[in-house]
Amino acid sequence: MPRRTRQGTLILETIRKAKRPLTPAELHSTALKEIPNLGLATTYRHVKALAEQSVVVGVDYPGQPTRYEWVDGQDKTHFTCRACDKLFALDINQSDELPNLEMPPGFVVSGGEFIVYGFCPNCS
Amino acid sequence: MPRRTRQGTLILETIRKAKRPLTPAELHSTALKEIPNLGLATTYRHVKALAEQSVVVGVDYPGQPTRYEWVDGQDKTHFTCRACDKLFALDINQSDELPNLEMPPGFVVSGGEFIVYGFCPNCS
DNA sequence: ATAGGTGCAAACAGTTTGCATGTAT
DNA sequence: ATACATGCAAACTGTTTGCACCTAT
Numbered sequence: 001m002p003r004r005t006r007q008g009t010l011i012l013e014t015i016r017k018a019k020r021p022l023t024p025a026e027l028h029s030t031a032l033k034e035i036p037n038l039g040l041a042t043t044y045r046h047v048k049a050l051a052e053q054s055v056v057v058g059v060d061y062p063g064q065p066t067r068y069e070w071v072d073g074q075d076k077t078h079f080t081c082r083a084c085d086k087l088f089a090l091d092i093n094q095s096d097e098l099p100n101l102e103m104p105p106g107f108v109v110s111g112g113e114f115i116v117y118g119f120c121p122n123c124s
Numbered sequence: 125m126p127r128r129t130r131q132g133t134l135i136l137e138t139i140r141k142a143k144r145p146l147t148p149a150e151l152h153s154t155a156l157k158e159i160p161n162l163g164l165a166t167t168y169r170h171v172k173a174l175a176e177q178s179v180v181v182g183v184d185y186p187g188q189p190t191r192y193e194w195v196d197g198q199d200k201t202h203f204t205c206r207a208c209d210k211l212f213a214l215d216i217n218q219s220d221e222l223p224n225l226e227m228p229p230g231f232v233v234s235g236g237e238f239i240v241y242g243f244c245p246n247c248s
Numbered sequence: 249a250t251a252g253g254t255g256c257a258a259a260c261a262g263t264t265t266g267c268a269t270g271t272a273t
Numbered sequence: 274a275t276a277c278a279t280g281c282a283a284a285c286t287g288t289t290t291g292c293a294c295c296t297a298t
Binding site for chain 4: 001002003005007008037038039040041042045063
């Protein structure tokens, strides 16, 4: 059975309170303020467990480490610049915009991620 | 000025002929059949250059190395299983299904990637 | 001839794992 | 008391880079 620990609670709270997706390193260094000797491996173990429980989701962008964000039922749309690889969050109500996919039998959809590629104002 | 080489041509052709996204390692081992001493670093250098020119696109899936696929104007929709991380290509006419996004000024959209998360028949 | 490309090996970055110790239950 | 959790360091994997040699221009 899983066990409640200071570290686990802190990591969960940190990622929940963040208003943007965090890399494990960002998560770790933020959490260090509360528990100064928190191990990076512990951070990875918790974030991985949370992702397996679908409490958080990992999102991957080209050339950047995986970022994790809290699952609040509201899926998000992101924009990646092909030139500078910067990441932008688009303020779009995705549930209105997303296609209603017909999945092959046996596939259960639990969420979606729409990544738009292109060039940002600085690079176009 | 860029120079035409056997290696560069081979890597471009290999990725173009592939019918699914390839990791640099897959690309390399395929190309090895033609040029047995082709270096892995050379493969990376070419694939990176092709991606910068938008001749290919890199797609990242959680926990897996970046895969590169030929850009043929037809963007694809993929499905990732949250449990086994396997990757499935969905046969969906994306141009019909994709939302018509209103982008903030200055952003130029050149493509999109729709990733659906969920559970595949084996895992659900 | 010469600048860019190649192969190899070493360096790097992100992530995972082994293990002795600590700690919720 | 006993298993699970932690911290540290070492191991791994994927990717990049330095450099001497090679080759298309």
